[in-house]
Every structure is written in C-alpha cells, then in structure tokens.
Amino acid sequence: MLTAPNERLKRLIRQTLLIRRIEERVIELYPSDKIQSPVHLSIGQEPVAVGLCEAMTPQDILFTTYRGHAYYIAKGGTLPELMAELYGRSGGVSGGKAGSMHLAAPEVGMMGSSAVVASTIPHGVGAALAAKLRGEKQAVITVFGDGATEEGVYHESLNFAVLHKVPVLFVCENNALAVHTSLAERQAFDTESHAKAYGINTTVIEDGNDLIKIGDVTAKLLASLRAGGGPEWLMIKTYRYKEHVGPGDDFDAGYRKRADMEPWWKSDPLNRYADIVKGMEAEVKAEIDRAVAFAEASAPPAPEQLLTDVE
Amino acid sequence: MTHQSTATSLSYREALHKAMHDAMAGNPNALLFGQGINDHKGIFGTTTGLADKFGKHRLIEVPLAEEGVTGNCIGAALNGAYPINVHIRSDFVLLAMNQIINLAAKYKYMFGGLFDVPMLVRLVIGRSWGQGAQHSQSLQSLFAHIPGLTVIMPASSGSIVDSYAHAVRKHRGPVISLEHRLMYDLKFEPEHEPVVLGATPFSQRKVSHGSDVTIVSTSIMSLEARRAGEWLASRGISCDIIDLHCVSHIDADVIMKSVARTGKLLVADTSWQPYGVSAEVCRIVAMRDPGVLKAPVVCMGMAAAPCPTAKALEDIYYPNLTTLTDAIATLVRGKKDNGIELPHERSMADVYKKFKGPF
Amino acid sequence: MNAVTSLPRDVALGLYRTLYLARRCEEVIVRIYPDDEMKTPMHMSMGQEAVSVGICKALAGNGDVIASYRSHATYLAHTEDHRSFFGELHGRTNGTADGKSGSMHLADIPKGMLGASGIVGAGIPVALGAAFANKQQSPGRVVAVFFGDGAVDEGAFWESLNIACAMGLPVMFVCEDNDLAVHTRVSDRRGYSSLPDVVRRYNCMVLEDESNDVEAIYRLGRYAIEQMMSQKTPAFLNIRTYRYLEHCGTAPDTDAPYRKAAEDAFWKGRDCVAMQRKRLLEGGVPESEIVKMERAIDADIEVSVAAANQAPHPGQDLLYRGVFHEAS
Numbered sequence: 002m003l004t005a006p007n008e009r010l011k012r013l014i015r016q017t018l019l020i021r022r023i024e025e026r027v028i029e030l031y032p033s034d035k036i037q038s039p040v041h042l043s044i045g046q047e048p049v050a051v052g053l054c055e056a057m058t059p060q061d062i063l064f065t066t067y068r069g070h071a072y073y074i075a076k077g078g079t080l081p082e083l084m085a086e087l088y089g090r091s092g093g094v095s096g097g098k099a100g101s102m103h104l105a106a107p108e109v110g111m112m113g114s115s116a117v118v119a120s121t122i123p124h125g126v127g128a129a130l131a132a133k134l135r136g137e138k139q140a141v142i143t144v145f146g147d148g149a150t151e152e153g154v155y156h157e158s159l160n161f162a163v164l165h166k167v168p169v170l171f172v173c174e175n176n177a178l179a180v181h182t183s184l185a186e187r188q189a190f191d192t193e194s195h196a197k198a199y200g201i202n203t204t205v206i207e208d209g210n211d212l213i214k215i216g217d218v219t220a221k222l223l224a225s226l227r228a229g230g231g232p233e234w235l236m237i238k239t240y241r242y243k244e245h246v247g248p249g250d251d252f253d254a255g256y257r258k259r260a261d262m263e264p265w266w267k268s269d270p271l272n273r274y275a276d277i278v279k280g281m282e283a284e285v286k287a288e289i290d291r292a293v294a295f296a297e298a299s300a301p302p303a304p305e306q307l308l309t310d311v312e
Numbered sequence: 313m314t315h316q317s318t319a320t321s322l323s324y325r326e327a328l329h330k331a332m333h334d335a336m337a338g339n340p341n342a343l344l345f346g347q348g349i350n351d352h353k354g355i356f357g358t359t360t361g362l363a364d365k366f367g368k369h370r371l372i373e374v375p376l377a378e379e380g381v382t383g384n385c386i387g388a389a390l391n392g393a394y395p396i397n398v399h400i401r402s403d404f405v406l407l408a409m410n411q412i413i414n415l416a417a418k419y420k421y422m423f424g425g426l427f428d429v430p431m432l433v434r435l436v437i438g439r440s441w442g443q444g445a446q447h448s449q450s451l452q453s454l455f456a457h458i459p460g461l462t463v464i465m466p467a468s469s470g471s472i473v474d475s476y477a478h479a480v481r482k483h484r485g486p487v488i489s490l491e492h493r494l495m496y497d498l499k500f501e502p503e504h505e506p507v508v509l510g511a512t513p514f515s516q517r518k519v520s521h522g523s524d525v526t527i528v529s530t531s532i533m534s535l536e537a538r539r540a541g542e543w544l545a546s547r548g549i550s551c552d553i554i555d556l557h558c559v560s561h562i563d564a565d566v567i568m569k570s571v572a573r574t575g576k577l578l579v580a581d582t583s584w585q586p587y588g589v590s591a592e593v594c595r596i597v598a599m600r601d602p603g604v605l606k607a608p609v610v611c612m613g614m615a616a617a618p619c620p621t622a623k624a625l626e627d628i629y630y631p632n633l634t635t636l637t638d639a640i641a642t643l644v645r646g647k648k649d650n651g652i653e654l655p656h657e658r659s660m661a662d663v664y665k666k667f668k669g670p671f
Numbered sequence: 672m673n674a675v676t677s678l679p680r681d682v683a684l685g686l687y688r689t690l691y692l693a694r695r696c697e698e699v700i701v702r703i704y705p706d707d708e709m710k711t712p713m714h715m716s717m718g719q720e721a722v723s724v725g726i727c728k729a730l731a732g733n734g735d736v737i738a739s740y741r742s743h744a745t746y747l748a749h750t751e752d753h754r755s756f757f758g759e760l761h762g763r764t765n766g767t768a769d770g771k772s773g774s775m776h777l778a779d780i781p782k783g784m785l786g787a788s789g790i791v792g793a794g795i796p797v798a799l800g801a802a803f804a805n806k807q808q809s810p811g812r813v814v815a816v817f818f819g820d821g822a823v824d825e826g827a828f829w830e831s832l833n834i835a836c837a838m839g840l841p842v843m844f845v846c847e848d849n850d851l852a853v854h855t856r857v858s859d860r861r862g863y864s865s866l867p868d869v870v871r872r873y874n875c876m877v878l879e880d881e882s883n884d885v886e887a888i889y890r891l892g893r894y895a896i897e898q899m900m901s902q903k904t905p906a907f908l909n910i911r912t913y914r915y916l917e918h919c920g921t922a923p924d925t926d927a928p929y930r931k932a933a934e935d936a937f938w939k940g941r942d943c944v945a946m947q948r949k950r951l952l953e954g955g956v957p958e959s960e961i962v963k964m965e966r967a968i969d970a971d972i973e974v975s976v977a978a979a980n981q982a983p984h985p986g987q988d989l990l991y992r993g994v995f996h997e998a999s
Contacts, residue, residue: 062391095424105423112390113423117414123383124415128391130384134341134369135392151833153826154410157380160824163862165372189836189874198872199863310425311459312485351854352928375824375860376791376852403790407825442711442762442773446789617994621773622762623710624984 013051013212014274015281020047020071021271022282023080023289027070027087028248030293036087038100043071045242045262048270049174050075052215052237053142056223060137062110062128064121065144066174067102069114072144077109080288081295092299096306118179119149122158122171129167129232140226142219144172148179150192159234163199168226170219171196173236174209180245181256196234209239210268240265314518315508318474325496327469328358328434331476332396335432336366339394339480344371345381346398346434355398356436356496378407385431386416394480395431402435402490403449416486417460428484432476437492437531437582440626440660445618450583452530453592455488456560462487463560464514465582467495467534470505471557474513483514492532492582494664506534506555509566514558516566522550524644526570526577528593530556533580533612533631536660540637547652549644559589564596568604571597575606576643580636581613588613610643612636633657676954678886684956684964686728686885687947689751692968693720693744694944696753699972700743700760701921708980709760711773716744718915721885721943722847723748726815726908729892735783735801737794737816739847741914742787745817746777749784757975763982770985771993785814791852792818792825795844799835802842802905813896815843821852824860835905836874843895844907849914854929870907881911883941886950913938 024042031040043050050071057063057076065072073083078094086093087101094106105113112128115121125143132139149155150173162169173192177184197203204222206215215237222233240262244251252259271278320327335342344362346355350373354360363371374381378399385395399405405412412433419429438447456463462485466472472491479487506517519529519538522545529537534555541551552570556562571577577597581589590611597605612631620626631639633655641652657663676683697717704713716723719741727736727748738745746756746767759766760774767777778786785801788794798816805812822828823846835842846866850857863869867877876898880891888910895906913934917924925935952958 064387093424095422095426098424099422103422105426107426113419113427115415117410120383120410120415123380123411124387124390126380127384127387127389127393127395129387130343130372131341131388131391131393134343139391141391151830153828153830154377154379154383155826156829157375157377157824157826158383160375160860160862161377161380161384164375164860165862187833187837189833190872195869195872198865198869201862310421312420312462347855348853353854373855373859376821377824377826379826407790407827442709444711444773444775444789445771446775447712615990617991618771620771620985620990621711622766622770622985624762624986625771625990626710628987628990 010213011277013055013216014270014277015285016051016075017047017212017270018278018281019285019288020050020074022285023074023292024070026289026293031248037089038087038102039246040087040101040248041068041246042243042248043068045265045269046174046176046209046239047071048210048212049215049237049239052212053144053172053219055216056219057110057140057142059109061140061142061223062112063142063144064112064125064128065114066121066146067114067116068146069104070101072114073104073106073111076106076111078104078106078111080292084292084296085299088296088299089301090296090299091302091306092295097302119145119152119154121145122149122155125169126158126162126167129162129169130165133167138227139168140223141169142172143169144174146179147173147175147177147184147192148187151179151187159196159199159201162232163201166229166231168229169232170222170226171232171234173234175236175238176241178241178245181254183256193236201232201234203234203236206235206237208268209237210265210270212270314510316505318470318505320469320473321499321502322469322473323497323499324469324472325357327472328491329360331472332359332362334477335394335396335480336362336370341392342370342394342396342480343388344396344398345374345385346400347374347376348400349373349398355400356493359398378404379411382408382411383415386411386419386429389429389431390419390427396434397431398434400436401447402437402451403446405433405435405451412455412461412486413458417458420485421460429486430484431486432479433486433488435488435490437490439492439494442621442623442626443619444621448619450490450614452490452559452583453588456592460485461560462514462558463490464488464558465490465531465556467531467555467557468505469500470502471513471517478513490531494532494660495535498664510563514561516563517555517557519553519555520551522552522574524550524574524576525552525640526567526574527551527553527580527640528556528567528577529553529580530559530589531582532660533582536631536633536636537580539633540640543637543655544640544652549641549652551640556589562592562596564600567593567596568600572601572604575604577605578610578612578640578643580631581611583613584616585611585613586616607643607646610639612639630660632660633663676886676950678889680956683886683951683954686724686889687951688964688968689724689728689748690720690885690944690947691965692751692753693724693747695968695972696747696756697743699976703976704921710762711760712919713774713921714741714919715916715921716741718938718942719847719849719912720744720748721883721888722845722910722912723817725885725888726843726845726892729889729896730813730815733812735785735805735812735814737785737798737801737814738777738787739794739818739822740775740787740789741819741847742775742777745787746779746784750779750782752779753972753975754978755779757979758982761979761982762984763979764985765978765982769989771989792822792827794818795822795828795831798842799831799840802835802840803838806841811900813841813843813899815845817845817847819852820846820848820850820857820866821860823866824852832870832873832875832907839903840905841899842905843899844905846907846909848909848911851914851918851929853918854927856929867907867909874904876902876904876906877909878906879909883912883938883943883946885943885947
C-alpha cells in the first residue's frame with residue numbers, strides 16, 4: 002500500500018540513493034585502476050542495510066560481510082574516508098590497509114567485515130555475550146549471506162547464542178546465491194524452519210526493498226533483545242544486480258536470467274519513488290564528488306606504515 | 313635490561329590455577345571458555361573451583377565447537393571483554409585456525425589499527441604414554457609464523473604467573489600459550505627461576521650461564537637442557553642456556569651475544585625441525601653473523617613423522633637426556649668419542665611422571 | 672524388549688557372540704591395563720556395545736565404517752579381529768598399524784574399517800567422501816559413521832549433513848548418544864531441545880532408538896539401509912546409550928559429580944549383553960551352548976593377549992615408514 006512519503010521514508014530513500022550512486026561511481030572509476038581492491042557491490046541490496054541500521058543506535062554494534070559498502074554507509078561511516086580507503090590512501094578509514102572488504106567504523110558501531118564467508122557470525126555472538134555480561138542494553142546484529150548458513154560455524158554460533166540467550170540478531174541477507182551457485186544446489190534444508198527448530202524466534206521479510214518494513218521489524222526485534230528475550234533470527238530476501246565481485250553485469254553468464262531481476266527492479270525504492278529521488282540527485286552527487294576529491298587528494302600511506310599496527 | 317621473574321614455589325599446575333584465578337579476580341570482564349573447565353577435573357586442576365567463585369556466566373563450559381567458540385572470543389574481545397580459551401590438547405585448536413589466523417591475528421592491522429583483540433588461548437601439549445598422532449603436537453611454529461600473534465611457551469611456574477598477568481593486564485593482542493602437560497606436576501623453586509632478559513615477561517630467559525656452548529631451548533626442553541647442563545658441568549663443560557619462552561618474538565641480540573662468546577649453538581625444541589623454531593634460530597644467526605660459529609649448529613626436536621603410540625618408537629621419537637647430553641658433549645668436544653660419560657635415561661616421560669621437582 | 676527373538680537363531684546368536692566378544696575384550700583390558708604393557712589412552716566402549724554391534728551386523732558385509740575415538744566396540748564388531756586389536760594396544764608389530772596408532776586410530780582398510788580419529792567429529796566428513804566413492808564404484812554399499820553426541824556440536828557435522836543430503840549420499844550417520852561430551856551434559860551444550868527434530872529439517876531419514884537392545888538396533892539398521900537405497904537419501908540414527916566407565920581410562924567413575932545414580936541404575940538394568948543373553952535363553956538356546964561359546968571366546972582372547980605380549984616391538988626402521996607415500 003502506497004502512502005505519501007513522509008520525512009522518515011525520504012531519509013531512508015536518500016541513504017539508499019547515496020549508496021547506489023557511490024557504488025555507481027565506483028563502477029565508473031574502476032577502469033581507471035584508481036581503486037585497486039576487489040569490490041563486492043551491494044547494488045540492489047541497499048535497502049536491507051538501510052532498514053537494519055535505521056533501527057540501531059550508535060551504541061548497537063554490527064558485524065557484516067565482504068559485501069559491506071552499504072552497511073558502512075548506513076551505520077554512519079563517513080564517505081570521504083570510505084572513498085580514500087577504496088583508493089588505498091592514507092586518509093582512508095583504515096589508512097588504506099583494509100580496502101573494500103574490511104570496512105569498519107567502531108565509533109558508530111560498525112565492527113568490521115571479513116572476506117571469509119561466515120567468519121563474523123561468531124563475533125556477533127561473542128560481542129553479545131560481552132554486552133550481556135556488562136548488563137548493557139546494547140544489541141548486536143550479525144549479517145551474513147544465505148551461503149554462510151552452510152558453514153559449520155553458523156550452526157555453532159546459532160547453538161551458542163540460543164544456549165546463552167545473548168542479545169544478537171542473526172540476519173540472513175538472502176539473495177539466493179553463493180557466488181553463482183543457487184540455493185537448491187547447495188542446501189538440503191530450509192534455513193528458517195531449521196533455525197526455528199533451535200527454539201529461536203524467526204521472521205522472514207519477503208520484500209527486501211521495503212525500507213519501512215525492514216526498519217520497523219528490526220526495531221521490534223532489537224527491543225526484544227534489549228529486554229533480554231534472547232537471540233532473534235531474521236531473513237530478508239533481496240536481489241544482487243551486479244556480478245559477485247567486480248563492477249559488471251553478468252546476466253549473460255548463464256547462472257541467472259535478466260527476467261529474474263524484473264520484480265526487484267520494479268519494487269526498487271529508487272524506481273518506485275523516482276520523483277523524490279530526482280530531487281535528491283544533485284545534493285548526493287555533490288557529496289560523492291567531495292568524497293572522491295578527498296580520496297584523490299589524500300596521500301598514499303607512507304612506507305613506514307607497512308609495519309605499524311601488526312600487533 | 314634483565315630482572316628476576318616472579319618468585320614462586322608453586323607447581324606448574326598451581327601457577328596456572330593462580331593465573332586463571334587472578335585473571336578473573338582482576339578484571340570483571342575476563343571470561344574463560346573451554347570444554348571441561350567446570351567439570352570435576354577442571355583442565356588438570358587449572359580451573360577447578362573458579363566457577364563457584366566467579367560464576368558460570370564468566371566460566372563458560374562450551375560445546376565442542378572450536379571455530380565458533382574462538383570467534384565468540386574474538387567478538388567478546390572486540391566488545392570490551394578479555395576472553396581466555398583453553399584447549400585440553402593443542403591439537404584441537406586446529407579446528408579454529410580460520411578464526412585465529414584469518415581474524416584474530418589480522419583484526420588490528422587489516423582495519424588500520426581501529427581494533428585490538430586482547431585474548432589468551434591456552435593450549436596443552438600432550439606427550440607420552442601413547443598420546444599418538446593427534447594428542448601430542450607442538451604447534452608453536454605454525455602460530456609464530458603468522459604476524460599478529462604472540463606465541464609463548466612457559467617453562468616454569470614463574471613464567472606462567474608473570475606472562476599470563478602481563479597478557480591479561482597489559483598486552484592488547486592475541487596471545488597463544490603452549491603449556492606442556494609433562495610439566496604440570498613439577499614444582500619450581502624460586503632460586504631456580506630463570507632471569508628475564510628483557511623489558512617484559514614475554515622476553516627470553518637465561519636458565520644458566522656458561523662459556524662452552526649456547527643452548528637455545530623451548531618449553532620442557534629448557535628443563536632437559538638444565539639437567540644436561542648440570543650433568544656436564546661436573547664433567548668440564550659449561551652451558552649457556554637460553555629459554556626462548558616467546559618464540560614469536562626473539563631478541564636476536566640475546567642469542568648473538570651468547571653465540572659470539574661460545575662459538576657453538578645447539579637448538580632444542582619440542583617440535584619438528586623443518587620450518588620450525590630450530591630453523592628460525594638458525595636464520596637469525598645466519599643473517600646476523602654466521603662467522604661467530606666455530607662449528608655447525610646442532611638441532612634437536614621430534615622425529616619428522618607423526619607421533620607413534622608404541623613406546624618402543626615414542627622413546628626414539630623424542631630427544632631424551634642421553635641424546636641431548638651426547639649431542640652437547642659431541643658439539644663441544646668436536647668428536648663423538650670424547651670420553652664424557654652419559655646419563656642413562658632413555659625416556660623423558662618416565663622421569664617426569666615420577667619426578668616431582670624441585671627444579 | 673521382546674522376550675523371544677524374531678530374528679533367525681544364527682543371527683540372534685551371532686549378535687550375542689559379537690557383543691560378548693566386545694565386552695570381554697574390554698573386561699580383559701580392565702584386568703591387564705595396570706600391568707602397563709598397553710601404553711595408550713583408552714576410551715572404553717563398555718555399556719555402548721549394542722550400537723556398534725547392531726549397526727555393523729546390519730551392514731551384512733556390504734558396508735564401510737568409520738569410528739569415533741571410542742572405537743573398540745566398532746572395530747571389534749566390524750572386524751572381529753582381536754589379535755590385531757590387542758597387538759595394536761600393546762604397541763607391537765602384529766597390531767593394526769605396527770603399534771603406531773594405539774587405541775584411538777584402529778583401522779582395517781580391506782575389511783572396510785576406514786579408521787577412527789582422536790579429533791571429535793573428524794571422521795564425519797571423511798565418511799561422505801567414502802560414501803561418494805561407493806555411490807560411483809560400489810552401488811548398494813553404505814558407509815556407517817559413528818560419532819558421539821558431542822560431535823554434533825561441531826560445525827563439521829552440520830556441513831556434512833547438508834552436503835550428504837544435498838548430494839543424496841549413501842551414508843548412515845550414527846549418533847552414539849550417551850548424553851556426555853567428556854563430562855558435559857547435552858543440556859549444558861545445546862540451545863535446542865531435540866536433535867532429531869533439527870535433523871528432520873534436512874532431506875534426511877531420521878530414526879531413533881532408546882532401547883539399548885542389540886536386536887532393535889540391528890533391525891533399525893537393516894530398515895535404514897533399505898530405505899536409503901530406495902529413497903536415495905542419507906539416514907541419521909540417534910541411538911541413546913550409556914557409558915559405563917570414565918571418559919578416558921578403564922575405571923568406573925560412578926562417584927564423579929557428573930554421574931547420576933538413577934541413570935546409572937536404569938542403564939545397567941538394560942545392559943545390552945545381559946539382555947541378549949537372557950533373550951537367547953528364553954528363546955530356548957541351551958545355556959550350555961552359550962557358555963561353551965563364551966569360554967571359547969575367553970580362551971581365544973587370552974591367546975590374543977599372549978600373542979601381543981610376544982610380538983616384536985616396532986624397530987627404528989618403522990619410525991619413518993608411512994610418513995609419505997612409498998612405492999611398494
């Protein structure tokens with residue numbers, strides 16, 4: 002049901018737009034080789050990050066995956082430092098050592114991401130255990146793709162979280178692809194019913210483009226975590242527009258069809274609310290220009306940085 | 313800079329218990345994770361009673377899920393806790409290598425210094441009595457190879473007490489500690505605590521001063537070196553023994569200074585030689601000044617095979633007091649038939665099982 | 672339990688024979704362990720033998736097995752070779768691995784006993800590989816992999832379960848559920864309440880047994896194999912049982928704090944060896960025949976122990992043999 006967009010929706014749309022456009026800028030810049038880092042683009046999946054992070058306070062912490070640009074921005078990471086990081090410059094959020102796959106911004110609760118599938122899931126559980134120990138009303142979200150649910154560590158983490166009733170929200174960002182392999186070829190179990198069998202409360206959002214719904218559902222689940230209700234499990238279905246890694250389209254690769262994208266394209270908030278989007282473009286572009294300019298002007302890390310922060 | 317390590321007359325086991333107790337008492341956010349920490353055996357008595365005192369919410373009996381639990385520790389560390397994770401056999405940590413090598417070791421550098429991962433992983437090296445291929449490995453070089461990890465091998469009660477306190481209170485990165493099961497029942501007299509050869513408890517330690525040969529050793533081999541050194545002292549050979557202790561951070565000057573004096577080097581490690589501690593010590597000497605050597609370096613360690621269970625093979629798999637003493641005497645005298653009497657002790661396990669110290 | 676067997680007499684007797692063999696071998700271990708001739712940590716099967724015997728016999732010679740480190744009963748049930756068994760425990764060259772493997776790694780590759788591991792859960796993914804090979808090369812042959820309830824807490828179990836189900840591999844997951852990982856109860860390790868309920872979420876047949884009755888387990892195994900073949904799915908068998916002795920070692924630890932007297936009494940009241948013996952007697956097998964069989968096994972085990980004690984120790988030439996592949 003379409004209602005008149007209010008301020009909240011506008012804010013969420015603007016964030017979605019910002020992420021989309023900055024990643025499109027990455028695509029644009031990529032042939033220049035200024036960004037020498039493998040990029041796993043969020044394009045198409047941005048609303049998931051935007052909705053989840055809307056419900057989080059800066060004290061709430063987030064662990065996520067190598068497809069992390071959207072989360073970094075949505076959680077409140079700054080744009081110039083993001084761009085400089087992708088450029089491998091000293092002004093980057095991690096001084097050029099992290100690149101695209103390891104974005105973090107601890108001051109706003111973005112606790113990092115890993116290139117190894119599923120490896121941050123137990124971090125979310127452990128962080129939630131620490132939060133519980135300290136008696137804080139801090140909630141933790143750990144995001145992973147549907148491919149990660151096949152990893153043993155996902156099962157180990159789910160069990161531990163339920164056993165110790167820690168305040169963690171497991172979010173399965175389900176684009177139905179592990180790299181290029183479909184769910185049916187990989188999974189002999191239904192992830193939701195499986196999680197339910199652990200005694201964990203499960204929720205599924207079929208429309209991963211519904212910003213408001215994702216925000217509302219997440220807010221409700223986080224409230225339950227803070228009240229000591231134990232872990233929660235949320236699946237959000239979404240769609241990856243671009244190839245697994247890299248700036249291109251790959252609808253001719255044979256593992257999926259362009260027609261699969263159609264319904265997602267239709268419900269894409271940037272298309273659905275094209276009129277509102279139009280009015281935001283100039284400002285968003287200016288913001289991205291500033292970030293790119295910052296990155297261009299930032300110096301490469303000095304040689305002595307090579308051996309700093311090893312331990 | 314040198315200083316005496318913590319004076320204690322505790323056994324190795326008691327020192328571990330004290331270290332765990334002090335960690336829990338000193339930091340309300342310290343957590344202890346492990347399979348068996350709260351049962352009646354309490355990891356060979358090193359965690360016994362702690363859950364009663366500090367609560368099961370801090371002493372967390374875990375499922376057999378090594379990768380997951382290691383990840384839980386990293387997450388807890390990132391969120392302000394100090395986790396300690398104990399594996400009753402070092403071999404079991406191999407299930408957690410993704411988390412240790414890809415995550416814990418890299419979290420600080422990979423994010424440009426945004427995070428610290430302060431945590432301690434305790435591994436127990438099993439040995440003797442048919443522990444076999446999967447309950448006996450001494451994996452220090454695997455970890456020490458990885459930038460970002462600090463790897464220690466405490467060889468005395470004092471080194472446990474001061475190193476663990478340093479890890480928990482001061483050190484901000486992941487520490488892997490390899491404890492040796494055969495030492496658990498040994499008592500270490502304070503006057504025999506080695507001298508710390510550096511600024512922190514992770515520094516190398518001097519076991520004994522000597523002039524004829526430098527012995528660089530790890531873990532229980534440092535005790536064997538002391539025993540061999542004492543045997544040889546009365547037979548005219550004086551050994552300069554350095555307990556490496558922190559195998560990931562070796563002060564090259566400590567080794568070079570000693571070898572420059574003695575001209576002879578023997579490395580005695582608890583593990584395999586290829587790509588190991590022996591190789592690393594040789595790399596240091598070869599790169600710094602191979603000219604100080606008056607004889608080829610001698611290395612001792614486990615035979616280059618998985619550990620067999622049959623005692624007949626296990627006894628020749630590991631170095632023992634006889635082979636170690638023989639190797640030192642041969643190196644110092646420059647020939648095999650050197651007339652130095654050897655102790656007749658084939659199996660270290662037989663000795664340490666009965667042996668109650670003091671050391 | 673059924674008072675009278677519904678199985679052919681020779682099958683019922685065969686089950687008892689193997690149960691008795693496994694039990695007796697371990698009773699002998701308890702007796703001679705203090706002699707210190709067997710220098711290997713023992714994880715004793717005593718109390719749990721019905722699981723191994725029931726399943727291995729159900730394989731009827733057309734299956735492979737992989738055991739947990741608590742491997743004595745599985746090894747003996749599958750191979751019945753107590754000569755090699757005692758040779759290995761004694762660290763002698765007449766053992767399964769020249770004395771190099773000890774109690775935790777018993778194997779007999781020609782007989783399809785594909786090994787055991789001291790690392791909890793490590794055999795499970797290996798079983799999938801063996802099952803995959805069978806699917807290609809020996810249709811109809813299944814792999815039974817034995818593991819404890821502690822192994823289920825390992826991620827490798829869940830990865831393997833998913834892959835086996837996704838690929839439709841002929842693998843029988845046999846969970847020897849004694850409620851204990853070393854000394855830790857299931858309730859202290861698991862957040863979920865029913866393992867079979869979670870496994871049912873997979874494309875997998877799930878069967879359960881709580882009887883500790885070798886015939887029931889044997890029939891369950893037969894049924895599972897038939898269904899696996901017709902439905903082209905793996906099977907998961909959760910079989911409740913009870914460990915009589917300490918986790919590692921040969922002593923009973925009934926007084927240890929983790930033990931429960933009522934539980935101990937309950938399971939010892941349904942001892943698998945005693946139950947099958949009683950059934951044979953009630954089914955008309957003369958006690959003299961049973962006793963004769965038992966004495967023959969007893970005597971033969973003593974022969975194995977003597978042979979182990981007389982067998983040569985492995986020499987230095989064996990220390991490095993087998994580290995890498997050696998062309999023969």
